[in-house]
Amino acid sequence: MLQLTDATYSRILGHAYDGLPMEACGLLGGRPGGVGSGAHASVFYATGNDAHSTKVYTIPPKEHLRAERDAEDRGLEIIGVVHSHTHTEAYPSPTDVRQAPDPGWHYVIVSLRDDAPTLRSYRIVDGNIAEEPVVVVADR
Amino acid sequence: MAVDVRIPTIMRPHTGGQAKVSAEGTTIGEVIASLVGQFPGIAGQIVTPDGALHKFVNVYVNDDDVRYIGKLDAPVKAGDVVSILPAVAGGA
Numbered sequence: 001m002l003q004l005t006d007a008t009y010s011r012i013l014g015h016a017y018d019g020l021p022m023e024a025c026g027l028l029g030g031r032p033g034g035v036g037s038g039a040h041a042s043v044f045y046a047t048g049n050d051a052h053s054t055k056v057y058t059i060p061p062k063e064h065l066r067a068e069r070d071a072e073d074r075g076l077e078i079i080g081v082v083h084s085h086t087h088t089e090a091y092p093s094p095t096d097v098r099q100a101p102d103p104g105w106h107y108v109i110v111s112l113r114d115d116a117p118t119l120r121s122y123r124i125v126d127g128n129i130a131e132e133p134v135v136v137v138a139d140r
Numbered sequence: 141m142a143v144d145v146r147i148p149t150i151m152r153p154h155t156g157g158q159a160k161v162s163a164e165g166t167t168i169g170e171v172i173a174s175l176v177g178q179f180p181g182i183a184g185q186i187v188t189p190d191g192a193l194h195k196f197v198n199v200y201v202n203d204d205d206v207r208y209i210g211k212l213d214a215p216v217k218a219g220d221v222v223s224i225l226p227a228v229a230g231g232a
Contacts, residue, residue, distance in 0.1 A: 023232065056231035061198035061205060064225050068146070077149070085232045095231035101196070102150045102226060 001038030001132055002080075002106050002121045005139045008044045013117050015046040016084040016110040025049050025057040025083040027064065028106065029071040032079050038135070039079050039106055043071065056095065057083045080106030080121075087113050090120040092129050100124040106132070141166055141218040145175060147182075148226055154181035163222070168199060169212035171222055186224065196227040 004012070008028070016024045029043035045067035050058040059081065071078050081101075085093075090111035092100075100107060103125040111118040123130045145163050147155050155161055161178065165171035169191075176183045186197055192212070193199060199206045200223040206214040216222065 025228075027228075051229070054232075057229060059228035061200070061225060061227070062203070064198070064228060065200055065203075065223055068223070068225065081228050081230075083230060088232045093231055099196075099227075099229050099231075101228050102148070104149055 001033065001135065002108070003038050003040045003135050003137045005040075005042050005137055007139050008041050009119070009136045011044040011046060012082050012108070012110060012119065015044070015082075016112060016117065019049065019084060020112065021054050021086060022049055022052060023054060023057040023084050023086060024110075025059055025081065027059065027067045027078050028080040028082060028108065029067065029074070029076045030079050031076060032104065038132075040137075041079060041106070042139075043074070043076065044082065045070070045078075054086055079104075080108060082108040082110065084110045084112055089113065090118045092122055092124060097124055097127055097129060108134075141216060141220075143171060143216050143218070143220045143222055145171065146221065146223040148224055150226055151182055151185050151224065154179045154185065165216060167210075167212065168201065168206050168214040168216060168222070171216055172212070198225045198227060199223070200225070 026047045027045040028041040030041035033039035047063040050060045090109040107122045121134045163171045163174040
């Protein structure tokens with residue numbers, strides 16, 4: 001289960017729309033889940049998309065490094081990655097699965113296909129996709 | 141020269157869970173060799189069989205991407221922080 005604070009959720013959606021017509025992406029900072037408790041994302045690191053594409057995204061390594069350092073300074077970790085699908089559903093593509101860099105991460109996808117955005121989250125482990133519930137919580 | 145190396149989560153099983161380890165070298169190539177000497181399992185995650193940096197790994201010396209400062213010959217000095225990050229990408 002992934003908890004997103006209000007502010008994180010809003011920032012993710014805003015960044016996704018701001019990125020149009022390209023795919024937008026960013027990293028999630030927070031606390032990983034444990035047994036019986038979901039992960040809690042309290043920071044969204046909106047990044048550029050080095051691929052500059054409507055179909056693929058690449059997190060700029062320098063921004064990834066900055067996000068890692070900032071998360072560490074706050075006593076948090078990078079717990080996942082967010083990206084948008086401009087015209088397809090909010091489900092991991094074969095590319096998303098193949099390139100998923102960390103089995104411990106949460107993979108959040110925002111679809112801008114319909115009038116209203118759809119945000120869904122997944123764990124991707126050994127090529128297996130498992131959707132998880134997303135709960136938006138008050139900022140803490 | 142002793143440098144700190146930041147290990148990404150995905151490689152920590154090879155370093156006994158450590159997020160930060162120490163390594164020796166005057167170039168990135170030497171630092172990686174020092175790392176592999178301590179944690180043999182990590183080799184395949186960072187370099188290809190012929191010793192080049194993997195495409196899907198980003199290595200930084202402080203704020204510099206080693207791709208632009210000499211790759212494996214990139215110089216390191218005492219107190220530098222080497223950061224290893226996986227490439228993060230995907231698509232629709």
